[in-house]
Amino acid sequence: MTTQSGTETAGRVIDVLLLFTDGTDELGVSRIARELGLSKAVVHRILQTLVARGMVTLDQHTRLYQLGPTAAALGARALRDLDLRAVAANTLRRLQEETRETVTLTALVPGGRAYVDQIVSTHEVKMTVELGRRFPLHAGSSGKAVLAFLPEGRREEILAAGLPALTGSTPTDAARLRAELDSVRDSGYASSAGERQADAGSVAAPVFGLDGDVRGAVSVCGPRSRFTPEFVRDCAPHVLDAAHDISHALGWPGAKEGSRSP
Structure with a gap:
């Protein structure tokens, strides 16, 4: 992975996370893709990575994502510090x-x-x-x-x-x-x-x-x-x-x- 592509990927991950701070607590792949101008495939890959690290969680019934325990821990630490x-x-x-x-x-x-x-x-x-x-x-x-x-x-x-x-x-x-x-x-x-x-x-x-x-x-x-x-x-x-x-x-x-x- 080149430095440029790595930076672009990191930016997309951050953009996805920031969407959860703007409005509704739960977001789906289609809405995230539409909001950020990304393909659904790219958004799905990003979300899978975030799920694996506890940054977001997936509701299996609604197929909507929300911030997970790792994100909550980071937020709490940031507020404390x-x-x-x-x-x-x-x-x-x-x-x-x-x-x-x-x-x-x-x-x-x-x-x-x-x-x-x-x-x-x-x-x-x-x-x-x-x-x-x-x-x-x-x-x-x-x-x-x-x-x-x-x-x-x-x-x-x-x-x-x-x-x-x-x-x-x-x-x-x-x-x-x-x-x-x-x-x-x-x-x-x-x-x-x-x-x-x-x-x-x-x-x-x-x-x-x-x-x-x-x-x-x-x-x-x-x-x-x-x-x-x-x-x-x-x-x-x-x-x-x-x-x-x-x-x-x-x-x-x-x-x-x-x-x-x-």
Whole structure:
């Protein structure tokens, strides 16, 4: 096997695994082949290899595949060792106590962003998020908080690639979203109402690493009915403080008011 063909094969295997983080828990050969533009024969060979190593499992009745125990172990180890999650723990608890709503931590990942931690609201009616699942950056306050502070070239690539609607409120117009992202950079935080999940509201601010690159976002989220303009206004300073403290714990030297990009 040549280096080039080996790299191509490895890339296809990774692409197959990443599909399981994007949506439904179970996938079939035909859908994977269609999504990735591969032949069914190639997809079947990849899946057989993954099954043999416990990365995916096959339901013999439905003939659908899902992530297996080896993938779960790798994911658990990655979450445990992720610096962002470790340094944010105390700050997330403080933010949840201040707001009483669910608090989440998002990490920038290839192709989007993923929730890596949450502390659930003390309210009887509350919102929870799915850890580890990949979401696009244009939908929801956490995604927009990250997108706004990406390098301009990368941000424009994402805007130009298309903005699929996850709900009826998802931003799908690139020009309007571009203007909103300008406002996010000015204020340091993003808000959303039903953009990723129809009945949810949220407020988020970006988290930066040692080199000044955006690493993810911290957010407060809950039922849309509670996220009034007044609540968003009152909540934003707490979210900005939390994002600042997590960024500093990661080594970012920015100023206190600098939820803005360095």
